[in-house]
Amino acid sequence: MHAVVCIQQVPDTQELQVDFNAGAIKRGGVPLVVNPFDEFAIEEAVRLKEKHGGNVTAVTLGPPSADEALRTALAMGCDGAVHLLDEAFDGGDTWATAVALAKAVEKVGEYDVLFFGKATVDGDTGQVAPRVAALLELPMLNFVAKIDEIDFDAKAVKVERLLETGREVVRAPLPAAISVVKEINEPRYPSLLGIRKAKKVDVPTWDAAALGLDAESVGSAGSLCKMERLYQPPARAGGEIVPGEPADAAKAVAEKLIDQGII
């Protein structure tokens, strides 16, 4: 069994700051973490390895600091990691990011499952996983809350997808791309031994040329979307607080809504 997990390093949501002048989420001077949904993806891949044997490779595209995210993945139980690092990748949209990731996954070699988080907490588009799956012509199972069955010999997987109204059970052949939601597991904390071992792992860095891509097809040059404007909508005016006991206040609110023709 070989699972590949795509992870992104993101600013800690508690410390998220937006630089409206630069039109970007601040990355310098704020704590950076593994995207929380990607921790569930790492955990699921490592659990598959523990149950069925094999190995797990983590892949990230990001600045030099993203090495830390890969070390966390290694400390959680991944066996290898690859860092896509090149100034040519800067400013990429979800398309350009997916093009580079898809090439990297092909270069990593044969795999059974390609894991993703359902979305990142900063960009939050949820587009990267389906784009990579489409480029690699893989079945895309997204919002997966449970892997019911997986058979690496028969090359088949059955999962439960989390919908707003319930769960959908889906079968697909392997290799498949799976994006996970937080209901799937409880990610482990890296052990001290794991952290020590992770520091010693040799993590290769691949640039665009190593992926067989020219600089024009990645990063801002290869992006299909250009950000026009990043702004904060004006704060809404505060509402009215109706004082009194809950039953009286509720009655007063209802009367006000009736007076204003809202209900």
Ligand SMILES: Cc1cc2nc3c(=O)[nH]c(=O)nc-3n(C[C@H](O)[C@H](O)[C@H](O)COP(=O)(O)OP(=O)(O)OC[C@H]3O[C@@H](n4cnc5c(N)ncnc54)[C@H](O)[C@@H]3O)c2cc1C
């Ligand atoms: C015009 C434009 C310019 C941009 N410029 C920048 C910029 O300069 N710097 C910057 O940091 N961002 C930039 N972004 C945002 C960047 O496109 C996204 O961070 C990136 O494409 C991932 O999209 P997302 O965050 O919506 O991920 P989603 O699609 O929500 O992520 C889903 C899953 O895909 C995987 N994944 C996502 N990104 C990566 C990754 N990089 N490596 C490995 N796995 C990943 C993870 O498993 C993740 O959980 C830009 C976006 C646009 C549109």
